[in-house]
Amino acid sequence: MALQIKDLKKVYGKGVAANDGITMHIDAGEVYGLLGPNGAGKSTLVKQVIGLLKPTSGTITLGPYDLVKHPAHARQLCSYLPQAQMPIDSLRAREAIELTGMIRGGDGPAVRQRADHLIEALDLGEWRDVVGMRLSGGVRRLVGFAMIAVWPGQVVILDEPTNDVDPLRRRLLWDQVRRLADEGAAVALVTHNVLEAEKAVDRLAVADAGHLLAEGTPSSLKAHYRGRLRLQLMMRPGLSVAEPPEFIASSVRAGHNLVMVIEERDAARAIGWAQDLVDAGTAEEYALGATTLEDVYIKLAGHAPADSLTEGS
C-alpha cells in the first residue's frame, strides 16, 4: 500500500504554517528520504502521518485507509522510530524488542524468532540481556530500530536512525532498512545526514519552511550538477577567503569548511588556487570531488546540514 499525502497544510495556533501544501507519496517497497533543516516541518509532517496531529487541511491515505479520519488506524499501520532514544532504561534489549513486537500485534514465537534474527543481523548479541540504561547511545539506537523492525507497520518512519551508531553497524542497519522495504513496507527516512541518505534512499524530498522544495531520485536531483565538481576547503579558525575567484559557481560556509561548486573545466585552476591558500596558511587542507546530494541540499535549503560536511568529502 502506498502512503499518499495531498495538499497537506498544518497551521499552528499563532498562524505559523508548519506544512504548507505538501503533496507526496511513498510506495510500498520504497525507501523515501525526507531531508530538511530544523524547522522545515518534517516533524509536523510525521506527527500527522502517525495520527498525533490533525492537519488543518489536506489528506493522508494509506491504501483504503484515511489516516486523518482514523488516527487509531494510523497508529496501527505506521511504525515510528523517534529521534530521541527509546524509553528502555529498565528493559533488557531483547525484552524491549520482543515486547514492542507483541504490542504491535505479533504473536510470541514469531516475534521471538524475528527478534533473535534482528539481534544477530545488527550484531547486538553481546547486549542481548543488558538493560537499556547500561547501553551506549549507538547500541541503544540500534535496539530502538530493532523495536520498530521486529513487527513493522505498513509504513515505517525512521527519524535519524543512525545517530550515535558506529560505522560498521550503520551498514548493518542500512541493510535492515532496505530489507524492510523489500518486505513491502513504505519506509520514510527523516534525516539531516544527506550523504547517508544519498546511499540509502530510492527517492527523496528536500523540505524547508513547510514546503517541499524538490523531489526525485538522488541522481535526478543531482542532474543540475552534472559536469560540476565540489571543492571543499577547511579554513584555519578565524580566517576566510576575502574574494573567491570568478570560477566559483557557488559557495557556502559551514563552520571551518568552505564548500564550493566549480565547473569540471576549472578543476586545475581550482586546485592551484586551493593549494595557494594552504601554502599561505589560510586553509589547512582541501578536497576536490564529485558533487553530492549535499550540494543539491545546500543549493535548495540555502545552507549546509549541520552534521554532514565532515563525512565523505
Place this chain on the structure above:
Amino acid sequence: MTGIPVPAEVQALAGTRSGPLYWWASYRSMLRWELAGLRLFLPVIVAVEVLSGIGFVLGFGLFFPKRVPVTAILYLTTGVQVINLYLLGMVFGPQVVAQQKAAQTYDYLQSLPVPRAISALAWYTVTLLAGIGGMSASLLVSILRFHISFTVSPSIIPATLLVSFTSTLIGYSLAHAVPRPMVTQVLIQALNFFAIGFSPICFPPERLPAWLATLNRGLPFEHMAEIMRGALAPQLVTNVWSSYAIVVAWACLWIAVAAWAVGRRG
C-alpha cells in the same frame, strides 16, 4: 543475516486489528511493558507507599491525646487508606508522563498501536498494584497501633478499585491534558492541598464550616472516604450508595476528560 521471517502484516499487507482479542492482547502487552519499564522504580514506589501508609497512621495518631475515641480512630484509619490511594493515583501518573515528556519519548509512546482506553487501563492496573501494598501495611499498623478491629466486608474490593480508579484517572487526565508538566504539578498540588486539608476524609464533615461541608458533598473526596468506611467501618456510614453514585459520576466525568486528553490531536 538472511532468512529473517517476514511478519504476516507486512507480507500480507494486512489491515487493522479490532475486537476483544485485540484489546486483551493489547492490555496484556501494555501491562507487561509498563511493569518492565518500571522495574527499577516500582519497588521504590511500593516501599514509599508502604512507609507512607504506616507513617500516616502513626503520624496522624499523634494529633490525638492518649485516650482516643474509637470513632476518631476509625475515621483516621479508614481515611488514611483513601489518602494513600488518592495520592498515589494523583502523583504517580503525572510523574511518569513528565519524565516521558522530558526524555522526548512521549510521542513515541502515544504512537503505539494500542487503544487509548486499554493503555489507560494498563496504567490503572499498575497504580492499583502499587497502592495495595501501602493499603495493606497501613491497615495492619492501624490494628497493631490502636488495637482496633475492622468489620471488613467484601465491598472493600469495589471500594478500593473505585477510589484508586478515580484518583488515577484524575492524575492521568491532567498529565495528558496539560501540555506542560510543571503546570500539571501545580494543579495537582492545589487539588491535593484541598483534598487532604479541607475534605472530610479523616474526620466527620461536621468539623468543617457549613459552606465547606456543603461544597464537599458535591466533590468526590469525602465520598471516597465514605465508601472506604462502608467497607471497613460500616457503622459510621449512613448512605454508602449515594457516595458510590457520586464517586462513579466523578469517575465518568474524568473518563471523559481522559478520553479527550489522550484522543485530541493538536
